[in-house]
Amino acid sequence: MTDTFPLKYTRDDFRSDQVVRWCPGCGDYSILAQVQRMMPRICAETQTPRENVVFISGIGCSSRFPYYMDTYGFHSIHGRAPTLALGLKIARPEMQVWVITGDGDGLSIGGNHLVHAIRRNVDVKILLFNNRIYGLTKGQFSPTSEFGKKTKSSPYGVIAQPVNALGLALASRATFIARTLDTDAKHLQKTLLRAAHHRGTAFVEILQNCNIFNDGAFDNIKDRQVRDERLLFLEHDKPMRFGTGGSKVLVPSGAAHDDHFAAVSDAEANIDRALIHNEASENEGFMYALANMDYPEFPVPMGVLRAVEQATYEDLVEHQIEESKERLGPGDLQALLDAGECWTVD
Amino acid sequence: MGHSERAREGPADSPELVESVIIRFAGDSGDGIQTTGALFTQDSAVSGHDISTLPDFPAEIRAPAGTVAGVSSFQLNFSSRDIHTPGDRPDVLVAMNPAALKTHLADLIPGGMVIVNEDAFTRQSFKKAGIKTDPREDGTLEGHAVHSLPVTSVTMRAVEPVGLGKKNSERCKNMFTLGVVCWLYDRDTDVIEKLIDAKYASSDPKTAEANRLALRAGHSYADTVRLVPHRYHVDRAKLPPGKYRRITGNSAAALGFVVASKLADRPLVFSSYPITPASDILHELARLRNFGIKTGQFEDEIAAMGAAIGAAYGGALGLTATSGPGVCLKSEAIGLAVMTELPVVIVDVQRGGPSTGLPTKTEQADLLQAMFGRNGESPVAIVAPQSPSDCFDMAIEAFRIAIRHMCPVFFLSDGYLANGSEPWRVPSPDELPEFRARCSPDADSFQPYGRDPDTLARPWVTPGMAGLEHRIGGLEKQDGSGEVCYEPGNHERMVRLRAGKIQRIANDIPELKVFGPDRGDLLVIGWGSTYGAIRTATERSQSSGASVACVQLRYLNPFPSNLGTILDRFDQVLVPELNSGQLRLLLRAGFLKDVQGLNKIQGQPFRTWEVQEKIDSMLGLNVRTLEEGTADVGSSSGDNPQGAIS
Numbered sequence: 001m002t003d004t005f006p007l008k009y010t011r012d013d014f015r016s017d018q019v020v021r022w023c024p025g026c027g028d029y030s031i032l033a034q035v036q037r038m039m040p041r042i043c044a045e046t047q048t049p050r051e052n053v054v055f056i057s058g059i060g061c062s063s064r065f066p067y068y069m070d071t072y073g074f075h076s077i078h079g080r081a082p083t084l085a086l087g088l089k090i091a092r093p094e095m096q097v098w099v100i101t102g103d104g105d106g107l108s109i110g111g112n113h114l115v116h117a118i119r120r121n122v123d124v125k126i127l128l129f130n131n132r133i134y135g136l137t138k139g140q141f142s143p144t145s146e147f148g149k150k151t152k153s154s155p156y157g158v159i160a161q162p163v164n165a166l167g168l169a170l171a172s173r174a175t176f177i178a179r180t181l182d183t184d185a186k187h188l189q190k191t192l193l194r195a196a197h198h199r200g201t202a203f204v205e206i207l208q209n210c211n212i213f214n215d216g217a218f219d220n221i222k223d224r225q226v227r228d229e230r231l232l233f234l235e236h237d238k239p240m241r242f243g244t245g246g247s248k249v250l251v252p253s254g255a256a257h258d259d260h261f262a263a264v265s266d267a268e269a270n271i272d273r274a275l276i277h278n279e280a281s282e283n284e285g286f287m288y289a290l291a292n293m294d295y296p297e298f299p300v301p302m303g304v305l306r307a308v309e310q311a312t313y314e315d316l317v318e319h320q321i322e323e324s325k326e327r328l329g330p331g332d333l334q335a336l337l338d339a340g341e342c343w344t345v346d
Numbered sequence: 347m348g349h350s351e352r353a354r355e356g357p358a359d360s361p362e363l364v365e366s367v368i369i370r371f372a373g374d375s376g377d378g379i380q381t382t383g384a385l386f387t388q389d390s391a392v393s394g395h396d397i398s399t400l401p402d403f404p405a406e407i408r409a410p411a412g413t414v415a416g417v418s419s420f421q422l423n424f425s426s427r428d429i430h431t432p433g434d435r436p437d438v439l440v441a442m443n444p445a446a447l448k449t450h451l452a453d454l455i456p457g458g459m460v461i462v463n464e465d466a467f468t469r470q471s472f473k474k475a476g477i478k479t480d481p482r483e484d485g486t487l488e489g490h491a492v493h494s495l496p497v498t499s500v501t502m503r504a505v506e507p508v509g510l511g512k513k514n515s516e517r518c519k520n521m522f523t524l525g526v527v528c529w530l531y532d533r534d535t536d537v538i539e540k541l542i543d544a545k546y547a548s549s550d551p552k553t554a555e556a557n558r559l560a561l562r563a564g565h566s567y568a569d570t571v572r573l574v575p576h577r578y579h580v581d582r583a584k585l586p587p588g589k590y591r592r593i594t595g596n597s598a599a600a601l602g603f604v605v606a607s608k609l610a611d612r613p614l615v616f617s618s619y620p621i622t623p624a625s626d627i628l629h630e631l632a633r634l635r636n637f638g639i640k641t642g643q644f645e646d647e648i649a650a651m652g653a654a655i656g657a658a659y660g661g662a663l664g665l666t667a668t669s670g671p672g673v674c675l676k677s678e679a680i681g682l683a684v685m686t687e688l689p690v691v692i693v694d695v696q697r698g699g700p701s702t703g704l705p706t707k708t709e710q711a712d713l714l715q716a717m718f719g720r721n722g723e724s725p726v727a728i729v730a731p732q733s734p735s736d737c738f739d740m741a742i743e744a745f746r747i748a749i750r751h752m753c754p755v756f757f758l759s760d761g762y763l764a765n766g767s768e769p770w771r772v773p774s775p776d777e778l779p780e781f782r783a784r785c786s787p788d789a790d791s792f793q794p795y796g797r798d799p800d801t802l803a804r805p806w807v808t809p810g811m812a813g814l815e816h817r818i819g820g821l822e823k824q825d826g827s828g829e830v831c832y833e834p835g836n837h838e839r840m841v842r843l844r845a846g847k848i849q850r851i852a853n854d855i856p857e858l859k860v861f862g863p864d865r866g867d868l869l870v871i872g873w874g875s876t877y878g879a880i881r882t883a884t885e886r887s888q889s890s891g892a893s894v895a896c897v898q899l900r901y902l903n904p905f906p907s908n909l910g911t912i913l914d915r916f917d918q919v920l921v922p923e924l925n926s927g928q929l930r931l932l933l934r935a936g937f938l939k940d941v942q943g944l945n946k947i948q949g950q951p952f953r954t955w956e957v958q959e960k961i962d963s964m965l966g967l968n969v970r971t972l973e974e975g976t977a978d979v980g981s982s983s984g985d986n987p988q989g990a991i992s
Contacts, residue, residue, distance in 0.1 A: 338589070
């Protein structure tokens with residue numbers, strides 16, 4: 001960019017005067033802190049003045065988020081945040097729009113909008129806080145709750161399979177898909193920055209703990225003692241390596257039938273055949289299998305799963321307008337009103 | 347008014363002058379009836395007549411051919427005087443098959459003309475139409491002037507040189523009948539040929555040629571056989587001077603929104619989801635990329651509403667268009683626009699309900715939905731165009747109100763206005779007054795929910811304005827600051843403020859003008875598309891000496907400020923509506939006046955005589971000796987047992 005200008009913000013510039021009202025200990029605090037911490041850098045690097053930053057949310061605990069950001073913000077209705085973001089981006093493509101949603105808001109009541117926002121590749125950053133529970137309505141199961149889970153509304157256990165957000169995003173042909181953790185500040189920051197730089201729909205699932213209604217939902221994968229073994233941090237162009245001290249790798253399974261890959265120990269010995277992560281892979285079956293990896297069969301994939309370049313929806317709208325103006329000339333209002341067969345009465 | 351075939355004195359070849367003609371084309375939905383009607387309407391308009399049309403077609407794209415279910419029709423009233431309706435009963439019925447004849451014959455005036463395609467009158471087609479004998483021979487058509495013409499066979503011969511093949515050649519038969527009708531009304535085929543060329547000449551020259559040949563063949567055929575001893579001629583209408591074009595309600599609305607965008611100096615973002623009978627607005631606007639119009643067809647009605655709100659939040663004119671079922675889906679988001687006080691316009695092209703109802707038929711049954719169809723106390727402004735061309739003016743009004751008063755505005759059209767057409771005096775956009783939003787508060791005193799002292803509107807501050815960053819949303823707002831607030835007194839204050847803001851729009855809209863005496867025995871009040879029938883019925887009753895006047899409401903929330911005064915000046919008040927009494931309910935509740943209803947819920951607009959008959963009966967007159975028969979139209983007072991809402 002030639003005419004860059006310094007945008008020097010601090011974390012405090014993004015803190016609104018509102019008292020944060022999530023339950024003490026909620027994972028949302030950490031996410032808010034990392035977003036506020038990263039915004040100065042994001043604004044500087046993307047050359048976005050603060051007044052051009054907009055946070056739009058739906059309904060749910062996570063959707064209180066915009067109130068706490070000192071930017072433009074819109075706390076909309078349940079599941080519909082992507083639709084408002086769409087309208088705003090069409091009207092004002094220069095805005096940097098963040099959609100804040102949750103597993104209930106984004107994958108249940110607003111599932112349809114999420115799929116269509118993603119396939120249009122509108123340039124919005126969608127942060128989906130997944131705590132696998134309905135918190136604001138006090139503890140009903142969500143579309144990401146595990147099969148068999150007992151909650152207030154499922155005393156005999158949930159009897160539907162959970163949605164995998166990454167798989168859904170992939171099937172919707174998302175151009176950017178990532179997963180991160182509320183408690184891993186560094187990784188969360190890195191992921192936010194990557195998402196901010198992506199032109200198009202950036203879909204980020206943030207695994208987030210609800211310490212009141214679903215406490216410890218992710219402990220079995222993220223606890224210090226087990227995380228190295230159970231999380232796989234994807235890095236572009238690097239081997240898919242995990243385990244204590246990087247002791248394991250994913251390798252092609254070799255099996256003719258189902259799995260694309262298998263996890264093996266002894267990373268060093270197998271490093272030559274280890275799978276290399278490619279964010280731009282067009283091998284859809286493989287990517288889908290990767291997105292759906294889950295503990296205990298596999299480590300849970302974290303980081304940027306997919307990042308590809310593709311024209312954004314609002315760019316294509318502008319492009320059609322420009323092209324149409326070139327081809328037909330700029331619209332002549334009087335000629336439009338006069339169109340068709342006119343006659344004159346004297 | 348219309349004509350009948352009677353012997354008359356005069357030179358053999360001079361046409362007989364008639365004031366108005368009502369003609370109805372009817373046939374299979376695949377017969378090109380709507381095209382035929384539209385072309386003849388355009389020709390009539392260009393001939394300088396006043397026109398009014400009523401297309402009527404089945405919801406099925408192609409119902410079984412030859413059956414009653416598949417009959418499509420198009421009625422046109424063209425006249426040398428000022429008319430407001432497509433007319434009640436046709437003078438001429440053009441029926442392309444027995445099913446069409448069976449469906450429409452009862453409406454024809456006594457002694458009216460019937461033109462049928464004799465090639466379609468076969469034993470097989472009688473069976474499909476569910477009739478046993480040939481209606482041309484069994485006395486069914488007695489008293490009518492019947493012209494049974496070999497439409498298909500002559501058409502086939504006429505277009506043979508083009509080499510289109512049997513099926514496509516046969517499809518030109520509607521052009522043959524059009525040629526016949528042109529001859530009948532003393533016109534040549536030049537205008538229609540030009541229209542055919544405009545549509546097909548470049549893309550499909552063979553079809554253009556075949557249509558032209560069929561059209562000319564019909565004209566020559568009628569001339570050769572001297573279909574009637576004297577052709578008919580309708581003079582030009584005395585319309586106010588200016589440039590005119592024919593326009594449908596949906597087209598007029600689309601153009602109005604484009605012009606509104608210029609007058610407001612704000613980009614137009616139109617987000618929609620396909621639904622009958624509103625989709626044509628999407629089609630019209632989607633073409634206009636070179637005007638900078640941004641249109642989108644999104645995943646559902648909710649997304650379309652959400653995107654309109656998002657666009658309005660961004661400072662654009664946010665627009666969506668739908669029909670009743672779509673409004674149901676949008677309701678929650680409309681409530682959000684009420685709470686966030688953003689200017690969006692929701693077009694509801696009403697159709698028969700409830701549920702999927704009658705997708706292609708007209709009704710006015712969404713008034714209360716627009717008024718009250720949201721959770722909580724959620725007032726919106728409502729406008730309702732009264733004729734196809736009025737859709738243009740009210741589209742501009744809708745946005746003027748929306749951005750001046752910062753509120754959602756409903757635009758209640760209906761299927762009859764959407765598809766019906768009339769002449770429209772083309773305005774010059776430069777002559778129309780601009781309107782601008784209030785939007786530049788200074789950073790120190792800015793309050794997201796601070797209010798204009800006159801209108802109570804909040805400022806339209808949009809993302810991108812430095813120093814004015816703020817948050818809005820669906821939770822209750824604190825008066826002024828706009829922060830989330832659960833305080834009991836504040837909630838009541840905000841509910842009243844939102845209502846008061848809508849009420850103050852009454853200071854910003856024109857007062858009602860009464861057509862007829864200032865005071866008298868009876869006032870007829872209509873809203874929206876019933877204007878034509880009410881106005882014409884009132885004129886007729888006035889001419890027979892009745893003390894009756896009418897007003898048409900184009901603003902329904904709030905009502906014009908002088909409505910109450912007008913109501914008080916009349917002994918009786920009648921509200922004809924295409925529902926079971928929704929405006930009547932509002933008037934009774936709002937003005938404690940014993941308003942009577944005339945309610946028709948048949949998916950069809952009022953006929954003039956239906957309204958006139960009710961006027962006469964309320965005035966104790968029994969002047970009507972017309973032969974129109976009895977309509978099954980409910981008259982309702984407040985205690986109507988037939989389910990009227992009161």
